[in-house]
Amino acid sequence: MSADPVPADLDLLYDDVEEGLRASVRSLLADRCPWSAVLERVETDAPTDVALWKELAAMGVAGLPVPERLGGAGATLRETAVAAEELGRAVAPVPFLGSAVLATTALLAAGGEAADGALARLASGEVSAALAVPLATAPDTPFPQTVRYAPGAPGSTSSPDSPADGRAASGTLTGEVGGVADASTAGILVVPAVGADGPGLYLVEADSSVRLPVTSLDLTRPLATVRFDGAAARPVATGPAAAxxxxxxxxxxxxxxxxxxxxxxxxxxxxxxxxxxxxxxxxxxxxxxxxxxxxxxxxxxxxxxxxxxxxxxxxxxxxxxxxxxxxxxxxxxxxxxxxxxxxxxxxxxxxxxxxxxxxxxxxxxxxxxxxxxxxxxxxxxxxxxxxxxxxxxxxxxx
The missing domain is CATH 1.20.140.10 (Butyryl-CoA Dehydrogenase, subunit A, domain 3)
Known part of the structure; x- marks a missing residue:
C-alpha cells in the first residue's frame, strides 16, 4: 500500500464497478448460500463451504487486491470491502477475512518473490490462507512473540514440507498460536515469528502444522489453535518490514x-x-x-x-x-x-x-x-x- 495522502474529496459512494461486483456476489450467494444452507452447514463438522469459496475465487473475489500479473483482479480494498459487505449480509461461511484480507494484505505489504508466489496461488483459488495471529489481535498490538524462528543449515534442499512455492525452506518454526481464523481449511499460513534477528513474517504449508479446532461463538467462522514443531518455513520479510x-x-x-x-x-x-x-x-x-x-x-x-x-x-x-x-x-x-x-x-x-x-x-x-x-x-x-x-x-x- 502506498502512503499517499487521502484525497480531500474522498468519494464514499459506490461506483459502477463496485455495484457490478456487488450484484455478481449477491446473485451467487443468493443461489449457493441461502440462510437455510448456512444453518444446515454449521451443524456439521465442516462449517466452511470450500466449494463456494472456489466459486467466489473463480469470480475474482479471492484475489481482488492482487495485481493482475499474479492472476488477481488488480482492484483495491474498496472493492474488497464491497465483497465483504455482501458476504456479511449472507453470513457466508467462507475464509474471506483470513485469506483474501488478512493474509493477502500482509503478503502485498511484504512483497518479494516468496510473497508473489503465494499470492498467485491465493488469487487462483488453488488454496486459501490464514494469518497466524489470534483473531482478537488489534492493529496496535506489539509484534507476537509466541512463535520462534530458527534458521536452517546452509545449503538445505527442497523437501515436501517446503512452503508456498516448493523452494527450499530456510528455517523452522516452533510455537503455538490460538484463535486463528480460517486456519482449519487453509493451505498456506502466513506466520509472524521472532528469531535471533528480531521479527519476521514466514510462509508455512499448513499441513506441516497441527491445527486444533476451537469452539467459537460464531459457527460460520471457525477458529483453530495452530502449533508448529519444527515446521519448514520460508521468510517473506524480516525486521521492521515484517512488523x-x-x-x-x-x-x-x-x-x-x-x-x-x-x-x-x-x-x-x-x-x-x-x-x-x-x-x-x-x-x-x-x-x-x-x-x-x-x-x-x-x-x-x-x-x-x-x-x-x-x-x-x-x-x-x-x-x-x-x-x-x-x-x-x-x-x-x-x-x-x-x-x-x-x-x-x-x-x-x-x-x-x-x-x-x-x-x-x-x-x-x-x-x-x-x-x-x-x-x-x-x-x-x-x-x-x-x-x-x-x-x-x-x-x-x-
Missing amino acids: DALHTALVSGAAVLASEQLGVAEWALTTTVDYLKTRYQFGRPVGSFQAVKHRLADLWVAVSQARAVARNAASAAVHGGPEAALDAALAQAFVSDTAVLAAEEAVQLHGGIGFTWEHPTHLYLKRAKADALALGSADRHRMTIARLADLPPAQWEA
Whole structure:
C-alpha cells in the first residue's frame, strides 16, 4: 500500500464497478448460500463451504487486491470491502477475512518473490490462507512473540514440507498460536515469528502444522489453535518490514471488517422491516405502531452512518499512511456497536420466532458479537483514536 495522502474529496459512494461486483456476489450467494444452507452447514463438522469459496475465487473475489500479473483482479480494498459487505449480509461461511484480507494484505505489504508466489496461488483459488495471529489481535498490538524462528543449515534442499512455492525452506518454526481464523481449511499460513534477528513474517504449508479446532461463538467462522514443531518455513520479510507488513494487514483487516459488519446490520434492518410489515397484532401490522417505528428509524440512521464510516475506512486503507489506522479504528469503534444493535433489534422485533434455532437471526447476532471482538474491541479502538488524535494521555490511558 502506498502512503499517499487521502484525497480531500474522498468519494464514499459506490461506483459502477463496485455495484457490478456487488450484484455478481449477491446473485451467487443468493443461489449457493441461502440462510437455510448456512444453518444446515454449521451443524456439521465442516462449517466452511470450500466449494463456494472456489466459486467466489473463480469470480475474482479471492484475489481482488492482487495485481493482475499474479492472476488477481488488480482492484483495491474498496472493492474488497464491497465483497465483504455482501458476504456479511449472507453470513457466508467462507475464509474471506483470513485469506483474501488478512493474509493477502500482509503478503502485498511484504512483497518479494516468496510473497508473489503465494499470492498467485491465493488469487487462483488453488488454496486459501490464514494469518497466524489470534483473531482478537488489534492493529496496535506489539509484534507476537509466541512463535520462534530458527534458521536452517546452509545449503538445505527442497523437501515436501517446503512452503508456498516448493523452494527450499530456510528455517523452522516452533510455537503455538490460538484463535486463528480460517486456519482449519487453509493451505498456506502466513506466520509472524521472532528469531535471533528480531521479527519476521514466514510462509508455512499448513499441513506441516497441527491445527486444533476451537469452539467459537460464531459457527460460520471457525477458529483453530495452530502449533508448529519444527515446521519448514520460508521468510517473506524480516525486521521492521515484517512488523510494518503485519500492522498493514491488521489495519486493512479492521477497515474491511467494518464493511462485513455493515452487511450484517443491513440484513438485520431490512429483514426486520419486511417482517413487521406482514406480522399483524390487534388487527394491524406490528410495524405501524409508533414505538416500533421509532426504533426502526433510529436503527436506519445508525446503519446509514455506519455505511459512511465503513466506506471511509476502506478508502483510507487504499492510500495507507497514518489516516488509514485512524479511520479503521473509527470504523471499528462505531460500526461494531451498530451491527450488534441491529442484530439484537432483529431478534427482539421478530418476537418468539426470533429466539429459535430455526430462524437465521441468531446467526447474525453471533457474527455481530464475534466481529465486535475481532481485531480489537470497540473500546480498544476508541483508545487508539484518542492516542492518534493526540489527546492528553490522562484522558485515554486505562
